[in-house]
Amino acid sequence: MLQTEQLTINIGPQHPSAHGGLHVEAVLDGEVVVDAIPHVGYVHRSVEKIAESRTYAQFVPYTARLDYLGTHLPVIGYVQAVEKLAGIEVPERAEYIRVIMGELSRIASHQLFIGSLAIDLGATTGLLYCMRDRERIMDMFEMTSGQRLLAAYMRIGGIAEDLPPEFLPAVRSFVRDIPKMIKEYQGLLYGNEIFQARLKGIGKLSAQDAIAYGVTGPNLRACGVSYDIRKAEPYGIYDRFDFEIPVGSNGDAWDRLMVRNEEIIQSGRIIEQALDQLPEGEIRAKVPRVFKPEKGKSVYHRIEGAKGELGYYIVSDGGEKPYRLHVRAPSFVNLMALPLVSRGGLVQDIIVNIATLDPVLGEADR
Amino acid sequence: MSSQQAVIEDISNTWGNQIEVLEDEFFAGVKVPLQILPELFRKIRDEHGFNYLANLTAVDHQDRFELVYHIYSIPDNRKLMVKADVDHDAPSAPSAVSIWPTADWQEREVFDLMGIRFEGHPNLKRILLPDEFEGHPLRKDFQMKG
Amino acid sequence: MQKIETLFVDLSDWFIAWLQSLGVPLAWADAILLLIQFLCIVGIILANITILIWLERKVSGFIQQRPGPNRLGPHGVFQTVADALKLLTKEDIIPSKTDRLIFITAPILFMTISVMLYIVLPMGKDMQVVDLNVGLFFFISLGSLTTIALLMGGWGSNNKWSLLGAMRSVAQMISYEIPLALSLMGVVMITGSLRLSDIVAAQDNVWFILLQPIAFITYFIAATAELNRGPFDMPEAEQELTAGAYTEYSGMRYALFFLAEYTNLVAVSALLSTLFLGGWQGPWLPSWLWIIIKTYLVMFLFMWVKWTFPRIRMDHLMAFSWKVLIPVTLVNIVATGFGLYIFKGIGG
Amino acid sequence: MYGTGLLKGMAITLKYFFSKKITIQYPEEMPKLPERFRGRLYIEFEKCIACGICTKTCPNDVLSLEDARDENTKKKKLISYTIDHQYCMFCNLCVENCPSNCLHFSHDFEMSRYNRADIKEVYHRPPEMDQVPAQVSAPDSGEAPEPSSDLTEDALKKQKKMEALMTALDKNPVKVLSRYVDSEDDAQILAEIIQADRSKAEKLVELMADDQEKARKVAVAFVNKEKKQRQRQTEGGE
Structure with missing residues (x-):
């Protein structure tokens, strides 16, 4: 019998489609993948240790650096957790603006997902079209908070500054253009037979395995489990909007793409409803710059981040600084499913699986 | 499938005195001794349908470590918090990997940053820090040099 | 207009006459003319490459x-001049453990084969270096030699990844050789000859793209795979995974591989326009200008x-090559056969 | 049929092939920045009351200041203020929490420097601030802690710019100044001030070379002071 030996190659941390420093050690038998072991930790900044020496208000900009692609979502998660811990009431207008900003960040994150998936499969033009559409959201963030990506726009008790006058027309025109944008992605990418051939049936994940491995967010919904924290455990004012949760059928790379594509449309609907109901009023509750939550109180608050369930577990010892702050990062947990979906596939499918699980290593390594 | 309250009753009848029910306005939870963790987890997973371990972390209270588990049941979304104390000098705890595979990396992270060994974990190695790193940064007594 | 049309032909006649006037025997004069023509081809290729690299980026x-x-x-x-200068000044490393002879000759072999392809290509009305009567056969057989050069490059650099990459691109090129050759059979059957000038002559009333649309498409796809371009750029893609055959090359040697690839591209597009778009046939412009326009159109299609x-x-x-392209080309040949039979039958 | 998806994709790329290009050619065309854009942090030295809240609010210890007890007025006054731009996260916490709001973000996003020492910007208390309190000081940015003998590249560039502005000012002051003040006659008054007092001219020119906004503020301040003086003279005169 032909004597073959296994080959171990490293899809190194600097690989173009490594999403920020993921090192996958792939054990190959010819073209077939025997095992794919992800190694993380290359971008570890021990944010949780930093949190212990910063006051609650000072830590806000650090949370934007966790999932730097879903711009406002991690910051909203942290700020709501602290408000729950310290029992702070957020004015209506701030809640609505947070929903708008959160959903815009989700759309921007999903657009980058589609773009980076396209370039991982070789269609550089696909990436540039997605980045061009995402640029409109970046401009909106820039005009409201002054920063395109790492915008520390949320504050404990509300938001930093009110919306500039030119923001509302920009959002309305963007939301109106979403169907046209999706039709173009359909034409260029999804309709393309080569694209479908590279994604359909790749990296299958069953519903039980997904739940057992803690995979959440669009990756879980692609396996047919209709579980979205905005519906399951509504936080903020998400119970006032009606939107569906897109669900896939067989949990492969194609469904993970289609679920995110559908989510962009749903987020557009949420933004439209939020814009219609946007009340006037102040944008920030009276919160002292330094405040001390109750001793021994702890809270685990979780939101539906762009990559999955993003949770903050904060323990207070009565001081002005959090005693312990743990971030439950969806990318960190989703990556555990990478070996599961890659075993038995081909070498090129590892790239597809990494791209469709959409990990952000800044968040995974904290 | 039983409601949240029924789950806590069921747990407290089976273990009675060892259990201490925590009143927490956001999260229904129980404080349990370390040894009964595997049984408890298997019980709530099989009998009460808690199939999703969302978060597993540890808190260093200087005199003791405290393991915190946040467990949910998909899809009907009941939730339970389980806390367990681990003594500070030789911190070790039973691993939950055999019950929820998602615990694999989260336990490795707690071992890496906090230094709690998990018995029965398939490959307990550092996950975020380089292997030759000494010390566990998230411990209160870990002094940040410089 | 007539003057411009046969500009180059008159030039070569005048040149031979001038050499004979110097007392050079006819055989020698032809040899020198051949050398001059070869140098012209090299000049054409270099000009094309600089334009092409710039065009690709544009x-x-x-x-x-x-x-x-x-x-x-x-x-x-x-921009291309700057790129060329950069590659020239880059340090040209030959790794120690490589098989020096094969490592050095691979790019040179690749480049010579690509240049040799131009000998049979009709650049204009009876403007060919050599009008072989088996021109098309010569072109296809030479085209398949480039695979050897790639394998030499990959295997010679004694690096696990470049060997793997070379194997992959060799497998790809071999499996696309067959549909490449088969899809041209239709054209050959219609003209009945392998001589390229005959093929061009046969197209003066109707271009073969209209008679052989399927052959045009299959040839185009097979040629993209042959050139490692477009959706088939396997080695250049997963640089980390299979590292492609060129990994160990650097500086001028890598540039040679790069240039050879573009020379191949120009040659294949010129052949495509000769076989399917009527070569240098064209209403007003001089013949050699038509072939240039058509070739650049085809290259735009590739890009x-x-x-x-x-x-x-x-x-x-x-799978696409063996299960789709080859059956399609075979069916195409059978269909052309029927068409010819019926056409011959009616034509009497 | 199998190929329709491929053809539709090609149709889209062809459409964009002939469409208008949307990229900004950076050095020639400057990007259009919104009003709240956070570029480089700068301080208006004279408004600062050295309370130190900003140094405490900043998560990354970017800001630090030295202050001293003022002998006669017993109030704290600012000696020097350091902004270490390499650690700044642009989170706006300092700007929001500054009681006398003298910290702002300018629209200057070209913050790269050749050597690392230049990133740390140190503002010193200008001497004349002590004699005439109302006067405006010019922050000299790009101050390297150890005074290097020859001028750094930035200083050289600024030198050339200032000479150019100076010549322009001499040739046709009103046109140059009209860019810095609102109305035409303001520019006229400013031109007269410049003629009268050369030191003010150099200060204005230095500001123009360095930072447009501050130059505009300083110009307006000069004009208002001049108008007030003229008013007092006219009242005194009657």
């Missing part, structure tokens, strides 16, 4: 809504495909 830029290089010179025209599609996976690529 086309990909325009497709992606950006202007492409526009800093060096008007519209970035000197347009490259910058639109994602990469095909390795097993799909092989």
